[in-house]
Amino acid sequence: MFSFLKNTLVPLLLLSQAGPGAAASPAYPTAPELSFLYTAYVKCEGTLMESRGPHGIRKAIPIVGGNFTGPHLSGEILDVGADWGLTDPQTSVFSADTRYNLRTHDGENIFIQTSGPKSPSGQLHLRLVFETGSEKYYWLNNVLGRFMM
Numbered sequence: 001m002f003s004f005l006k007n008t009l010v011p012l013l014l015l016s017q018a019g020p021g022a023a024a025s026p027a028y029p030t031a032p033e034l035s036f037l038y039t040a041y042v043k044c045e046g047t048l049m050e051s052r053g054p055h056g057i058r059k060a061i062p063i064v065g066g067n068f069t070g071p072h073l074s075g076e077i078l079d080v081g082a083d084w085g086l087t088d089p090q091t092s093v094f095s096a097d098t099r100y101n102l103r104t105h106d107g108e109n110i111f112i113q114t115s116g117p118k119s120p121s122g123q124l125h126l127r128l129v130f131e132t133g134s135e136k137y138y139w140l141n142n143v144l145g146r147f148m149m
Ligand SMILES: *[C@@H]1O[C@H](CO)[C@@H](O)[C@H](O)[C@H]1NC(C)=O
Pocket: 009, 041, 066, 067, 068, 069
């Protein structure tokens, strides 16, 4: 479950795909390199809703604030979002499914979606998708993000 996220600020490490990697060998493509994007503290509140449905147990965990700090991107997390995570009825594994908003220190808005299951080690490795109309941060629309927690 996700209980460690409730009523707390959680440090999160975010990695994003860097530019083009080394030249691929003909036999195996090289793995893309990752570069650090930011560390985030995501403030969540207690579960607002928990309901068993056709895909498992769906929760609604409000995301009410926090911040993010990195070399190219920093700012605050707005009080407008939630994690609508789902617990797989067969494995009891929780998968996060969040949507929330970032506001950069220079006033730009970024919509973010993250998703992914908790790994057997207990770590969360989330996939991230950014969306922004900001000219300055438009490059984020093409970033493939990975969130480690
Ligand atoms: C982000 O939030 C954490 C937890 O409240 C706090 O310790 C940290 O100082 C904040 N960072 C910034 C840059 O505001």
